[in-house]
Structures are given as structure tokens and as C-alpha cells.
Amino acid sequence: MKLIPKPFRGNLSEADIAGLREFVEIVKAGGITAAQARLGKGKSAISLSLSRLEGRLAMRLCERGRSGFSLTEQGQMVHSAAVQLLADIGRFNDFVGAAIHKLEDTVTLLADDSFLFEFTEPLTRAIARIGDRYPDLGLNVRMTSPDHIYASVLEGTGDLGFTTLNRLNDALDITPVCMERMGIFCGKDHPLFNCDDAELTPETFRQYGFVAPEVTQEELYSEFVRGLKIKARAPTILSRMLLVLSSRYLGIVPLTFAQHWVDKGDIRELRVDGSRTDNICHLVHRKARPLGLGGTIFRSILIEELSNKT
The missing domain is CATH 1.10.10.10 (Winged helix-like DNA-binding domain superfamily/Winged helix DNA-binding domain)
Structure with a gap:
């Protein structure tokens, strides 16, 4: 039987x-x-x-x-x-x-390269807090492009991503945490550098070459961008700024990031109605590769510090 x-x-x-x-x-x-x-x-x-x-x-x-x-x-x-x-x-x-205050782990965080300028204080506070509380925790921090952040988190070489790019994916947990303000800039030798903002119109922008923006989240702003003449591409904000500094291209970059070069007189913002936009910044991690305790704690501290950004 x-x-x-x-x-x-x-x-x-x-x-x-x-x-x-x-x-x-x-x-x-x-x-x-x-x-x-x-x-x-x-x-x-x-x-x-x-x-x-x-x-x-x-x-x-x-x-x-x-x-x-x-x-x-x-x-x-x-x-x-x-x-x-x-x-x-x-x-x-x-x-x-x-439980005995000993955490042995390694956490890899990848962030948009512009965030070094935009979120210096909350990022450094978060790193200091996790370092003081868990000195045995290893941190790998890399500043890179939004596309590379998503690819790294999806393939498992990155634990946490911090980026403005919101690429919906069922494999990812995507949490909005803060905002980044964007504007249009030109270099000091560009024909528009000495123009009064009152003389500028959206049609003026369409006469000149732009560096392609990697991320535009607002629908109306995306419509605005689709009418621009894209003449160059750059995967990171730093490489985009290099093209803007050449004075041969206009570019959409974060206001805080651009301030360093504005203060030096190397670039200026060009303002017309609708030329500024807000991008939401997200923390991203892979659902199928749950964060360990180190990553979970670091993520919580990041969210807390970014929500208190001054």
C-alpha cells in the first residue's frame, strides 16, 4: 500500500x-x-x-x-x-x-552627482549619525548618473539609490523624500547672457541648442522641453554643466548646484514663465533583495535628515 x-x-x-x-x-x-x-x-x-x-x-x-x-x-x-x-x-x-550596538555590514549608496551641492548638510549629518552609532558599518558612497543608479540597484551592486529619476518598476521600492528646484542656464559667452529676462520668451530658447535634460517630472514642463532643440547629451549633472560653461549650449540644472558658477560670473539663469520646475527626489531599493539592518537604519536616518533639510 x-x-x-x-x-x-x-x-x-x-x-x-x-x-x-x-x-x-x-x-x-x-x-x-x-x-x-x-x-x-x-x-x-x-x-x-x-x-x-x-x-x-x-x-x-x-x-x-x-x-x-x-x-x-x-x-x-x-x-x-x-x-x-x-x-x-x-x-x-x-x-x-x-542589540549589543555592534553592526558589521556594508551599505552601498548611489546618488545623483548634483546632490553633493543640493543636500550636503542632510547627507553628511546622516553619514555622521550612522558612523557614530555603528562604527563597524562599512559605507560605500558613489555619485553618478540616474540611469546608473537604477541599473546598479536592480542588479544588486547598490543597496540604496537616491535620485530624481522615477522609473516605475515592480521590482523596486521607490519612496519620495524631498524636492530639487531646476532652472535654465547659459554660459558667460552665450548670446543670451546679457539679455534682459523681460526680452526672453519660450520661442527665444528654441533658437539655441540645449543639453538634453535627464529628468523632467512635471507634465507641463515636459511639454516645454519637447519643443527645445537638443544638440548635446550628458548623463550626469557635472557633465551637463561642463557643456553649459562652454557657452555653446543652454542647460536645465539644479539651482543650488549652479550657484557656485553663478557667484563666479561664469553662468546665469534665464527666466521666463514656466522656465523653472521641481523634481521629486526618491530613495530606491530592490524588493527582492531586502535591505539588511545596516541599510534599513541608514535609509531611516536619510529620510529623517532629508525631511529636515534647511
Whole structure:
């Protein structure tokens, strides 16, 4: 008489968790044979462990054989749940460490390069707070382009992104935290540098080449930008400013970022109705790669400091 396996009741043992860890590694490797080096076990031992896990859960997790390795529908569901569970266990271990004020972790933050000028004080306060509270926490901070921030967070090389770019993606958690004011600028040798703002119109701008803006969030401003003559592209604010400083292009840049060169007399803002816009700045992280305790604490401190920006 064939025994019917008992349904899984949800009470995980240490052996179950170990089996799930191996299962995740097998999937990551792409099969049992490929997982041998990763797990440090032979093919037969891995197969036996996987069969035990399937028996424990009363379901077939994957197809393996001459046709190759592939997850069943139930296996896909278990794999997603296992990845989340193991991440939660890792965060629990972090919290236990934090209970004695010792946090050993590394957090990578990527931010728009203009934010060094716009959000210097809240960013440095946040870094100082996390450094004082958890001196063992490692911080990697990189200033880069919005596109690179999203790519890095999605592929897992960055934990947190801080950017004005809002690229909706079901894989990401996107939280608005503050605003950045933008305006149109020209260099000191540009034909419009000495023009009175009263003489300027949107049609005036359309006669000159612009550096393409990377981000325009407001609908009316996006319509305004679509009428401009785009003659150059620059992925970062610093590279865009270089083109503006050449006096051969107009460019849309953050007001605070531009102030350094305005004070030197190298550039000026050109004002007409509708020439300024606000961009919302967001903190971004990947849902499938939950933040560890270090990242979670750093994110909370960043939100608090940015909300108190002076």
C-alpha cells in the first residue's frame, strides 16, 4: 500500500532551513551538477537532500534529468519564499548584533552627482549619525548618473539609490523624500547672457541648442522641453554643466548646484514663465533583495535628515 505524504504544516526545523539553503543554491547554479562546487558536496548527496526536502514539503520542486533542470510551478513559489525567508533570517541575525550596538555590514549608496551641492548638510549629518552609532558599518558612497543608479540597484551592486529619476518598476521600492528646484542656464559667452529676462520668451530658447535634460517630472514642463532643440547629451549633472560653461549650449540644472558658477560670473539663469520646475527626489531599493539592518537604519536616518533639510 502506497503511503500518502502528510501535508507540510509550516513548522520548519534546522534541517528544513538547511535544505532550503541548498535548494536556493541549486537554483542559483542552474542545476544539481553545477551546484557541486558551490555546495562542496557530491551529486548524489545533493540529490538525496533535495529529495528529502521534496518529501518534507510533499511536492516536487524541480524536474531534473536528461532534459535539463527546471523548476516546477510549485518549485518557483517555494524558491521565492525561501529567498525571502533566508533574507529575513539574515536580518534577524543583524538585529541580534545591533542589540549589543555592534553592526558589521556594508551599505552601498548611489546618488545623483548634483546632490553633493543640493543636500550636503542632510547627507553628511546622516553619514555622521550612522558612523557614530555603528562604527563597524562599512559605507560605500558613489555619485553618478540616474540611469546608473537604477541599473546598479536592480542588479544588486547598490543597496540604496537616491535620485530624481522615477522609473516605475515592480521590482523596486521607490519612496519620495524631498524636492530639487531646476532652472535654465547659459554660459558667460552665450548670446543670451546679457539679455534682459523681460526680452526672453519660450520661442527665444528654441533658437539655441540645449543639453538634453535627464529628468523632467512635471507634465507641463515636459511639454516645454519637447519643443527645445537638443544638440548635446550628458548623463550626469557635472557633465551637463561642463557643456553649459562652454557657452555653446543652454542647460536645465539644479539651482543650488549652479550657484557656485553663478557667484563666479561664469553662468546665469534665464527666466521666463514656466522656465523653472521641481523634481521629486526618491530613495530606491530592490524588493527582492531586502535591505539588511545596516541599510534599513541608514535609509531611516536619510529620510529623517532629508525631511529636515534647511
